[in-house]
Amino acid sequence: MSDSQPPARLPLEWIAASLRRERTRVGLSLSELAKRAGIAKSTLSQLEGGTGNPSVETLWALAVALGVPFSALVEPPAPSVQIIRAGQGPSVASEQANYVGTLLSSSPPGARRDIYRITAEPGAARVSEPHIPGSVEHLIVSSGRVKAGPKGEEAELGPGDYMAYRGDVPHSYEALAPGTAFVLVMQHI
Numbered sequence: 001m002s003d004s005q006p007p008a009r010l011p012l013e014w015i016a017a018s019l020r021r022e023r024t025r026v027g028l029s030l031s032e033l034a035k036r037a038g039i040a041k042s043t044l045s046q047l048e049g050g051t052g053n054p055s056v057e058t059l060w061a062l063a064v065a066l067g068v069p070f071s072a073l074v075e076p077p078a079p080s081v082q083i084i085r086a087g088q089g090p091s092v093a094s095e096q097a098n099y100v101g102t103l104l105s106s107s108p109p110g111a112r113r114d115i116y117r118i119t120a121e122p123g124a125a126r127v128s129e130p131h132i133p134g135s136v137e138h139l140i141v142s143s144g145r146v147k148a149g150p151k152g153e154e155a156e157l158g159p160g161d162y163m164a165y166r167g168d169v170p171h172s173y174e175a176l177a178p179g180t181a182f183v184l185v186m187q188h189i
Helices: 012-024 031-036 041-048 056-066
Strands: 090-094 098-106 113-120 126-128 135-143 146-150 155-157 163-164 171-175 178-186
Touching: 012 041, 012 056, 031 041, 041 056, 098 146, 113 171, 135 146, 146 163, 146 178, 155 163
Parallel strands: none
Antiparallel strands: 090 098, 098 113, 113 178, 126 171, 135 163, 135 178, 146 155, 146 171
16 A cells, blocks of 8 residues: 555444444443434434444544443454364363363353363373362263263263263263264353
């Protein structure tokens, strides 16, 4: 881009969607938000409709009135669908068993859960020490067979089986068939 070219403008649909989302989140009418931001209701209506020509000052006033950072109104929208293909994603292998955990979704701010896809092969069990107090694990078998659960309460599970148990006590996972895979949701209360 040459120095004589103006900077690219943000797509108005980003701003419109962000304004509607944040105004709805705090439960304000168009009139009330416009009043709090010190702008005309017609200006706000145009912005939420994806038209208009918002200035930094207008967007800043709206952000303050909504109680959000300026960036919340101008950042690109988060994708509504996230796909991690099989065999991709950040993975960590166990040293004690043929066991690989792949993080599918980390806990977003305000929530306390993580989602993993686990692949395991028969052999040594993967023994886990207790997690933080209040942890609960949810396990859903995709393929193969697994013996899992808290020490002394392990159960054998097959494809489609679901199990929930305390994760704040010693527990283990042991593949009983080749090609075992399961989804593990770790919930931290």
